[in-house]
Amino acid sequence: MLETARYLFPTLPQGVQRQRVPVLVVGGGLAGLSAALEAARFAEVLVLTKSALPASNSAWAQGGIAAALDPHDSPQAHIEDTLIAGAGLCDVAAVTVLAEEAPALMRELARLGVPFDREEEDAFALGLEGGHSRRRIVHVGDATGLAVTQALIAQVRANPRIRVWEGVQAVDLLGRPGEVNGLLALDSTGVWHHISAGATVLAAGGAGALYGLTSNQPGALGDGIALAYRAGAEIADMEFVQFHPTVYHTRAGQGFLITEAARGEGGVLRTVDGERFMPSYDRRAELARAIL
Numbered sequence: 001m002l003e004t005a006r007y008l009f010p011t012l013p014q015g016v017q018r019q020r021v022p023v024l025v026v027g028g029g030l031a032g033l034s035a036a037l038e039a040a041r042f043a044e045v046l047v048l049t050k051s052a053l054p055a056s057n058s059a060w061a062q063g064g065i066a067a068a069l070d071p072h073d074s075p076q077a078h079i080e081d082t083l084i085a086g087a088g089l090c091d092v093a094a095v096t097v098l099a100e101e102a103p104a105l106m107r108e109l110a111r112l113g114v115p116f117d118r119e120e121e122d123a124f125a126l127g128l129e130g131g132h133s134r135r136r137i138v139h140v141g142d143a144t145g146l147a148v149t150q151a152l153i154a155q156v157r158a159n160p161r162i163r164v165w166e167g168v169q170a171v172d173l174l175g176r177p178g179e180v181n182g183l184l185a186l187d188s189t190g191v192w193h194h195i196s197a198g199a200t201v202l203a204a205g206g207a208g209a210l211y212g213l214t215s216n217q218p219g220a221l222g223d224g225i226a227l228a229y230r231a232g233a234e235i236a237d238m239e240f241v242q243f244h245p246t247v248y249h250t251r252a253g254q255g256f257l258i259t260e261a262a263r264g265e266g267g268v269l270r271t272v273d274g275e276r277f278m279p280s281y282d283r284r285a286e287l288a289r290a291i292l
């Protein structure tokens, strides 16, 4: 365990504003918005996000979401494909929940207003992506994350029990060792806030933007992981970082994703010399998920 200071700000800054909320959610991506909607069934909720909605990796997700919705597909086949793609490193219980719950959750998202592409009125259009032996990717054109995020933002904004506070950065989780009872946050005007909460949910996303070339939003800096670690939480699986194999590198040094669905529809990867290389490494060629 690394030795770290418990607080970035061991004493509360001057002029700090105090408030108390029953449930506090840090993060306005799909995890935070979903947690807020669920918690609002029981209590008043405050959502903090350091960006302005809808900015988040969630809004940048492109290709879509895997769910065994085809009549010839099954959650069992989805589980098997995922375990193969995970090369023996998957948590089988988590994979099982994901594959078994995905079909009903996609129907629920459609009910909440996500305009998924359809083959027919009652049949989702299903794409193919790496690691999947069947077509099972539900999508909204090539901007699925934005469409799902917008639908959940509309639900959150219409919910009288949820307040969203944009441009506010969580800085320190507060509480005695082994306990969290709120946090210290800084708003975009430079005012500090001490927010006490009955329950605090961290949904602050990943750390992909720490890498020099990334497909992630610039704000994906692992703040939530660091906040939790300093407060004594055990963190796990930090070695798992998804690298998109098709990121376009602009002259200015930025990266943006060329959709993964491009390989599902027949796109191939070549070296700078034009040589196709993936068939030498995996029988699934460009649709490989892990090198086995």
Ligand SMILES: Cc1cc2nc3c(=O)[nH]c(=O)nc-3n(C[C@H](O)[C@H](O)[C@H](O)COP(=O)(O)OP(=O)(O)OC[C@H]3O[C@@H](n4cnc5c(N)ncnc54)[C@H](O)[C@@H]3O)c2cc1C
Pocket (backbone or CB within 6 Å): 026, 027, 028, 029, 030, 031, 032, 048, 049, 050, 051, 055, 056, 057, 058, 059, 060, 061, 062, 063, 064, 065, 066, 144, 145, 168, 169, 170, 171, 203, 204, 205, 206, 215, 216, 217, 219, 220, 223, 224, 257
């Ligand atoms: C280019 C791209 C394409 C992708 N395509 C797909 C895809 O097709 N299918 C798929 O399933 N997945 C895809 N993903 C992955 C997917 O987007 C993420 O796994 C998912 O969106 C993570 O959601 P999240 O809510 O956990 O985090 P995020 O969406 O990153 O949200 C994090 C939130 O926390 C806030 N936050 C962070 N730190 C603080 C702080 N200190 N204080 C306050 N707020 C804070 C941020 O402002 C943001 O609102 C893609 C990712 C990228 C980058």
